[in-house]
Amino acid sequence: MSESQIQSQWERVGGEAAVKAVLDRFYEGVLGEPQLAGFFENVAVDDIKPHLAEVLEVVLGGPNARTDIDLAGYLTEAHSGLGVSESDYALTGQVLMDTLNEFDVPADIQETIAGALATVQPFVVAA
Numbered sequence: 001m002s003e004s005q006i007q008s009q010w011e012r013v014g015g016e017a018a019v020k021a022v023l024d025r026f027y028e029g030v031l032g033e034p035q036l037a038g039f040f041e042n043v044a045v046d047d048i049k050p051h052l053a054e055v056l057e058v059v060l061g062g063p064n065a066r067t068d069i070d071l072a073g074y075l076t077e078a079h080s081g082l083g084v085s086e087s088d089y090a091l092t093g094q095v096l097m098d099t100l101n102e103f104d105v106p107a108d109i110q111e112t113i114a115g116a117l118a119t120v121q122p123f124v125v126a127a
């Protein structure tokens with residue numbers, strides 16, 4: 001693609017392969033946090049990753065971004081009954097932002113993701 005063409009943030013990160021690598025690292029980080037690991041004890045993390053990649057593709061405007069996801073309903077449903085606290089959420093967000101830094105993800109894309117983290121918090125954290 002020539003430099004004059006406008007790329008989505010999804011493409012600038014490196015598309016699906018790069019997002020997959022980031023998510024692999026992110027989950028390593030999450031599972032390495034004693035406060036968070038317990039949530040994933042009986043969960044096949046490899047099954048969650050493609051779903052999280054889909055959410056990120058919506059957030060970063062990738063070419064295959066689904067338009068049929070009701071993010072609020074989907075995320076509320078996925079996390080209902082887990083009892084995720086604000087502190088768990090903040091730590092997970094920190095692990096994600098650390099991972100983005102590790103991969104040298106550009107600042108504007110980090111801002112988009114940080115904004116999305118703030119937006120979806122009410123759907124993930126237990127009331």
Ligand code: HEM
Pocket residue numbers: 036039040043047048051052055075078079082084088089092116117120124
């Ligand atoms: C930005 C914040 C988050 C997003 C976008 C997100 C997204 C997702 C998605 C897309 C799924 C898969 C749903 C499916 O399989 O259809 C999922 C599952 C899950 N998430 Fe999250 N999540 C977030 C934060 C958290 C946090 C903070 C925790 C706990 C510390 C957490 C724990 C889990 C667990 C345990 C599952 C598996 C639930 C199950 O299969 O029983 N998530 N999440």
